[in-house]
Each structure stands twice: as C-alpha cells, then as structure tokens.
Amino acid sequence: MVKMQSSSVIGTLSGPGSRPRNKLWKKVWKYRALYLMLIPGLVYYGIYVYGPMYGVIIAFKDYNFLKGITGSPWADPWYKYFKAFYDSPYFLPIMRNTLLISLYKLVWGMPPGIILAIMLNEVRNKAFKRVVQTISYLPHFLSTVIIYGLLIALLSQTDGLINQWIKSFTGEAIPFLTSTDWFRSLLVSSGIWQNVGWSAIIYLAAITGIDPTLYEAARSDGAGRLRMIWHITLPGIRNVILLLLVLRLGHVLDAGFEQIYIFYNVHVYPVADIIDTWVFRVGLEQMNFSLATAVGLFKTLIGIVLVVGANKLARRWEGSIW
Template sequence: MNQLPAAGTHAIPHGKRRSTALRFARDLWSMRALYLMLLPGIAYYVIFKYIPMYGIVIAFKDYDLLEGILHSPWADPWYRHFQFFYESPYFTQLLTNTFLISVYKMFWGIIPSIALAILIHEGRVLWLNRVIQTLSYMPHFLSWVIIYGISIAFFSETSGLINRWLAESGHSTIPFLSSTGLFRTVLVGTDVWKDLGWGAIVYLAAMSGIDTTLYDAARIDGAGRLRRIWHITLPGIRNVIVLLLILRLGSVLDAGFEQIYIMYNIQVYPVADIIDTWVYRVGLEQLNFSLATAVGLFKSAIGLTLVYLSNTLARRWGGGLW
C-alpha cells in the first residue's frame, strides 16, 4: 500500500530536480564567458578578504609570533584585549576624534563634490569643463607625503608662505599644523582638496543619466537654471548620494590613518589621535597583535551596524543597497 507524504512536507520529484539541475548547467555553460571574467574578482576576495578572516581568532588569544595562531594560548578572560582598549584612559578621546574627523570629512567631502559636478554639468564651454575636470582630478593621484610637503610649504609657522606674508605684514604667525584648534581644519581641508574632483566623477555620471526632456520641459515652463538644478538634477542623483553615504558610513571609524599619521605631531594628539594611530603605536610597535586585531574587530562590528541601520533608513527614502 502506497504511503502518502507526511503532512507539511513537500516532496520534490526526482525528475523535476534533475531537470532543474540540467537547466542550471545549460545556463551556466551559455554564460561561461561572463563567469570566467568573474573568476579573478571572486578569487581576489576569497584569497585576500575571506581566508584572512581566520586570523580574527588572534583577538581572543595572547598571540605569540613563535607559537603561531593555532598554538598561542587563549586570553583569560576571552575579552581581555577588548577590555584593555575600553578601559584605556584614551578610549573616549580616540572615539570622539575618530567620529568627528570622519563626519567632517564625510560632510565637507560630499557637498563640494556635488557642487563641482553641477558646475561642470551646467557649463557650456566644453574646453573649460575639461580643464577644470583635469585640474580637480590631479590631486587625487598625489600621495599624502607630497601633500604634507605642500602643507608645510604653505602652513609652516616658520617658513610657510602664509605665515611669512603675515610676518612681513606685521601680524602674528598662525600655528596651523601645531594648534589643537586648527589642525582638524587642515586635515579636512587637505582631504577635501585631494578628493574633490575624484568624488565629482560619480555624480557627473549620475547626472548624465537624467532624461534631458525633463530639462526641456522645465525650460518651456519658465524654470530658471537654479530651479532646474533643485527640482531635476538633485532629485535625479538622490539615490547615488544615499548609496555613497551608506558606503561611507560603513567606514566611519576609518578617519584616514595614512594622512593623520604623516601630518600629526605630539602637540595635536588631543584632537588628532584616532583609533588607528593609537593601535599602531600601542599595538603594532609593541608587537601586541592581539590588541590590534581586537580593535579592528570592534571597528568592523560598529561599521556593519552602521551600514545596516543606514540602509534601513535609506530604504524608506527609496534607496538602499539591498
């Protein structure tokens, strides 16, 4: 006597499973060229992103270079390195500096890039647009060492052009690079200058995808240039702005290690010392790899949380990554 499937179960016939597998194999073979082109990218992420994640266990161990990851003893208690960072007298200062510098760079990095993209998009002299684009892109390809040298040439209190001009005019010199009140401004200003043109590329690409008939209709209705920008251009790139904001929120605890490590000095530690520079000094220079890994895991957890929350909010505005 044949038995019926138990209630709540859905048996998939063997023939149907086989036909699904064959259809999948045919689709895979028909698009083999595309999948082959994907392989290098997949291999990169697997080799350099996912496999090294095994090293996260260092955060819960007292890592010893000679013993290796597997044979190093476990920390007692397991959260000891996280606790050490949390109880550090610099914890609040480091978090504050990291968040403030990141937020300043995020805010002042987005608005000027959008403004530059709009100016280039609205420009009617093509050769001038190309010159402006080229000049604004060039700083992106300079290293922070070169930009620091340029900053010294302009902002040094003893030999900088600005302070030499002030001294010759009978005014007091300004310690741009050693003042706790001005150093963050220098950091944010040089970062904006470096990435201004590069950031505008994405917005220009988004603007090129806006339907030109919308501008024509608005022009016929008597809308001026500012009205067209406000009601057509900005809404047209809204999703791109939200997308880039979500991506930048994920790295809000990465305030720019290379820039700050090259440009800061002991006089501005109270306003410029961030998590990464502290970990480099305390964790890596003293070979405390467990502490460095624990702080890195802490940063990743916060970044993941911020990306998830910002994406949830963005979905309510019609955007989002997923």
C-alpha cells in the same frame, strides 16, 4: 502496471527538480567566458580578503608570535583585550577624535563634490569644462606625503609662503601645523581639495543618466536653471548620494589613518590621535597583536551596524544597497 507507476513517480520526482538545475547549467555554459573571467577575482578575494579572516581569532587569544595562532593559549576571559581597550584612559579621547574627524569629513566632504558636479554640468563650453575637470581631479593622484609637503611649503611657521605674508602684515606667524585649533581644519580642507574632483566624476556620471526630456519639459514650463537643479538634477542623483553616504558610514571609525599619521605630531595628539594611530603605536609597535586585532574587530562590528542601519533608513528614499 507497477513499472508504469514507478516510472511516473520517478518522473514526477526528478522532472520538476531537474528543470531549474538544467536551466542554471545551460545559462552558466552560455556565459562561460564571463564566468571564466570572474575566476581570478574570486581567487584573489578568497586568498587575500576572506582567507585572512581566520586571523580574527587572535583577538580572543594571548597571541605569541613564536607559537603561532593555533599554539597560542586562549585569553581568559575571552573579552580580555576588548576590556583592555575599553578600560584604557585613551578610549574616550581617541573615540571622540575619531568620530569628530569622520563627521567633519562626512558633513563638509560630500557637498563640494555634488556642487562641483552640478556646476560642471551647467557649463556649456566643453573645452573649459574638460580643463576644470582635469585640474580638479589631478590632486586625487597625489600621495598624502606630497600633500603634506605642499602644506609645509605654504604653512610652515618659519618659512611657509602664507605665513611669510601673515608675518609681513601682523608681525607674527601662525603655527598652523602644530596648533590644536587648526589641525582638524587643515586635515579636512586638504582632504576635500584632494578628493573633490574625483567625487564630482561619480556625480557627473549619475547626472548624465537623467532623462534629458525632463529638462526640456521643465524649460517649456518656464523653469529656470535653479529650479531644474532643485527639482530634477538633485532628485535624479539622490540614489547615488545615499549609496555613497551608506558606504562612507561603514568606514566612520577609520577617519583616514594614512593622512592623520603623516600630518600629526606630538603637539596635536589631543585632537589628532584616533583609533588607528593608537592601535599602531600601542598594538603594533609594542607587538601586542591581540589588542590590535580586537580593536580592528570592534571597528568592523560597529561599521556593519552602521551600514545596516543606514541602509534601512535609505530604503525610505529608494537608495538602499540591498
């Protein structure tokens, strides 16, 4: 009797708890090939993405390259380098430049990709559509150095092609590349030209996922192309637009280091110097790794806050990431 009771107790304890576990292992074994293919990616991210996060503690230490991370003393107070960044006379100018350039890229950079995708979707000549799509996304594969070289060839104050035309009409060239009035416009417009085709591919993929019967129903009701774009196409890709917007908000404090570092010069520092370029000059060129790490951690925390906040807002339109 006692044995029967004990066995029933063991069965009740082990049975329900083991069933989900057995189901899990059966599922893993069933898709073992996919999990095996996943391992290299997990190893890569573990070593090169999550492993280096250990170095974040440099932001809270008086880091000495010879002593290493563990041998370097802790900063006193712990927020020493965060305060140094905040108290810097460059804090407000570089924050303003970073936010303005990111905002310009966000506001002016997203609509062209959406518009181009919709225009390509409306084209019925497939050959023409392929040619335009290929030409539009080819600049995405050009390096920023080549883009800047093209701008120099076109806008150089001395022998740029466009400036030669301007000089022939007005008698005076415009210093596009060294003018604080023109720098941000050139930065944003060249970025749009380089990436508009690549962005359009993403939106085109989203448009192809829209149920074609919706267009047929709208057409039978007498709706024109503009009506169908406004009431079917745009709502159909709304989730993708919100997703990309949330992801871009997470990088709002990046503003494009590579592009700005190649484009800027001493004449445009007042409108071009951003957080990353300042950190590169002050933190890395002067070997102040603690300050560079502190600013990087500051950017990451702000990015997390923006992504979480934007994701909560996007939930109202069913476009959240999680």
